[in-house]
Amino acid sequence: MLLVVARLPSSTADSARTDGFARDGEFARTARLTGLAVADVRFRLAGPLPRVLHIEPDAEKARDTARGLEDLGFSIIVCDPRAAPGDDDRLVARGLRLFDRRLWVTDGAGAEEEVPLESLALIQRGVRATTLTEITKKAERRLDLTRAVLTGGLLLTKKVETKSTKTTTSRDGFLLLHRNDGDRDIIIYERRIDYRFLEGNLSPSSADNFDRLVTRLREAAPRVPYDDRLLRPGALSGLPVASSAVVDVALWLVHLAHLRGR
Secondary structure (H helix, E strand, C coil), rough: EEEEECCHHHHHHHCCCCCCHHCHHHHHHHHHHHHHCCCHHHHHCCCCCCCHHHHHECCHHHHHHHHHHHHCCCEEEEHHHHHHCHHHCEECCCCCEECCCCEEEEEECEEEEEEEEHHHHEEEEEEEEEEEEEEEEEEEECCCHHHHCCCCCCCCEEEEHHHHHHHEEEEEEEEEECCCCCCEEEEECCCEHHHHHHHHHHHCHHHHHHHHHHHHHHHHHHCCCECCCHHHCCCCCCCCCCCHHHHHHHHHHHHHHHCCCC
């Protein structure tokens, strides 16, 4: 189980610049509760919230530790990262229409779903990085003078296999629309969406078109909270999960923090 800090104690937030938190001994009390070293507590609380402070395999002990941290003034979320939703649980948008407080989303199969803007609870913006490693093997025959001498000229070459590795990383911006009506959340990827709904505002740049899409959605739903903290440096650091799941877990933790009122 993860013990996630959604909000720091007020004394911590007020003293972040003066290091009063350390002088008051709150780092030490937090360390005693979690069994961590004070230096580890400092490190794990650094960066944008929410932050994973501690991992506790025992669920009951995790809840007890969370209660102790709450007594210190923290707002703590206890969760299992395996429960974080991924794109298989979402509607991955391929097309959009926006008109009269209604949003229509088209999926990869061409089916269209109507989404009332009033059903949106949170809009998150982030980037998903995908790393692709390509290994190429090539076999060729090369002149081998030593072999030629030893065999009296019968064997002049030898087979040599070479291997080259090419690694490429692609970054795809996205917008995640969380819903409060029980239906699937919607994820819109910068490089997978059809931008024809922008009509006369289309740009040759997908980044420009995506910015316009974000602006149009936010203008249509001005009361829906907008959160782009996953774009900040260090937002994904410190998450003890597989790299393939780190973005989805981070999105889930931010959503849980919003449900806590943060």
